[in-house]
Amino acid sequence: MTAHPVYLDHNATSPLRPAAAAAMRAVLDDVGNPSSVHAFGQRARRLVDGVRQQIADVLASSPLDVVFTSGGTEANNLVLLGAQAERLIVSAIEHDSVLGAARASGRPVDLVPVDREGRIDLDELERMLAARQERALVSIMFANNESGVVQPVAEVARRVSAAGALFHCDAVQALGRIPVMPALLDADFVTLSAHKIGGPAGVGALVVRGAHALAPLLHGGGQERFRRAGTQNVPGIAGFGAVIQDVLQSNDERTRLAAWRDHLEATLSAAGGVVIGAGAERLPNTSAIAMPGVKSETQVIALDIEGIAVSAGAACSSGKVTRSHVLEAMKVPDALAESTIRISLGWSTDQDDISRAIAAWMALRERTRSNRGRDAA
Numbered sequence: 120m121t122a123h124p125v126y127l128d129h130n131a132t133s134p135l136r137p138a139a140a141a142a143m144r145a146v147l148d149d150v151g152n153p154s155s156v157h158a159f160g161q162r163a164r165r166l167v168d169g170v171r172q173q174i175a176d177v178l179a180s181s182p183l184d185v186v187f188t189s190g191g192t193e194a195n196n197l198v199l200l201g202a203q204a205e206r207l208i209v210s211a212i213e214h215d216s217v218l219g220a221a222r223a224s225g226r227p228v229d230l231v232p233v234d235r236e237g238r239i240d241l242d243e244l245e246r247m248l249a250a251r252q253e254r255a256l257v258s259i260m261f262a263n264n265e266s267g268v269v270q271p272v273a274e275v276a277r278r279v280s281a282a283g284a285l286f287h288c289d290a291v292q293a294l295g296r297i298p299v300m301p302a303l304l305d306a307d308f309v310t311l312s313a314h315k316i317g318g319p320a321g322v323g324a325l326v327v328r329g330a331h332a333l334a335p336l337l338h339g340g341g342q343e344r345f346r347r348a349g350t351q352n353v354p355g356i357a358g359f360g361a362v363i364q365d366v367l368q369s370n371d372e373r374t375r376l377a378a379w380r381d382h383l384e385a386t387l388s389a390a391g392g393v394v395i396g397a398g399a400e401r402l403p404n405t406s407a408i409a410m411p412g413v414k415s416e417t418q419v420i421a422l423d424i425e426g427i428a429v430s431a432g433a434a435c436s437s438g439k440v441t442r443s444h445v446l447e448a449m450k451v452p453d454a455l456a457e458s459t460i461r462i463s464l465g466w467s468t469d470q471d472d473i474s475r476a477i478a479a480w481m482a483l484r485e486r487t488r489s490n491r492g493r494d495a496a
């Protein structure tokens with residue numbers, strides 16, 4: 120009997136939760152544009168507005184603040200390009216959708232550095248805020264997709280607001296994995312995405328707290344209160360709603376994943392693995408771990424052959440082997456950065472998956488060690 124494949128790449132995308140699949144299936148057999156006045160349209164609108172309310176509840180916000188988008192990338196682009204600010208301050212470890220949009224905005228951009236554990240330098244942020252008069256938009260993520268390191272978001276919000284600037288937080292990796300409230304209570308903009316937590320890909324939201332002006336990226340109809348034109352992705356939004364419901368009740372899941380992740384790290388570290396960001400608070404599901412001397416691509420391929428799916432850094436940059444800007448910003452030495460893989464757990468992970476991942480990692484470590492021994496002989 121061949122063993123089932125082990126999926127440990129939830130930070131890239133998570134399998135669809137059964138509750139999300141069921142909610143989407145129900146809608147797929149239905150018809151209705153939420154902007155239509157007839158009964159079909161109104162039914163779709165009620166569904167969309169119900170999920171809008173759910174998202175607002177998660178962030179103690181108003182449903183009027185929720186702008187549905189095609190995912191985290193669009194939400195990040197919408198705020199970085201559309202918020203009213205003369206300059207941008209973003210951390211060096213943001214997702215490429217923040218960094219790319221910041222560069223494309225044509226506005227001056229300051230990059231907040233991080234320490235060796237991947238935590239942003241709050242003093243440097245403060246200095247950047249004070250350095251110029253023009254209004255800044257500050258974009259700092261809640262938790263990093265590669266390292267899992269969690270940022271001091273409440274403190275960032277406090278300092279940004281004291282400086283009269285705007286604060287955007289990309290909470291894509293944090294939602295459902297750690298409590299995001301009350302830390303986000305004072306964030307002006309929050310990015311969310313459904314597919315990292317078992318919802319469908321292609322749907323997300325930007326929460327715009329209060330009456331901040333936002334220039335739309337897309338022009339057309341008056342959907343989303345003129346902030347995002349285009350017919351809403353009703354099945355996607357239904358899946359997003361189902362997953363939020365599921366995830367907010369899943370304390371047990373978080374505790375379980377944290378215990379397995381800790382066991383995995385303890386075992387691999389004892390065998391020579393090096394955990395990146397080990398000294399910082401991290402997401403309970405994420406482990407960036409180096410096998411010194413073995414290239415990350417080699418590890419990813421070798422583990423894949425054993426049926427274990429992990430990634431060599433950010434999913435968006437895997438496939439093409441580029442240096443990770445996150446590990447670079449953390450000043451991880453090149454040799455270690457080049458041998459780091461990301462193992463990320465999620466709702467479908469079980470204990471057997473962890474045991475198999477550990478066994479495959481150990482076997483690879485043993486093989487590469489004895490090959491090196493042979494080469495040296």
Ligand code: PLP
Pocket residue numbers: 130131189190191192193195214216260262263264289291292312313314321322323434
């Ligand atoms: N922000 C972070 C931190 C992410 O990890 C990702 C996905 O990798 C995104 C934004 C983009 O989200 P989406 O895939 O929904 O466009």
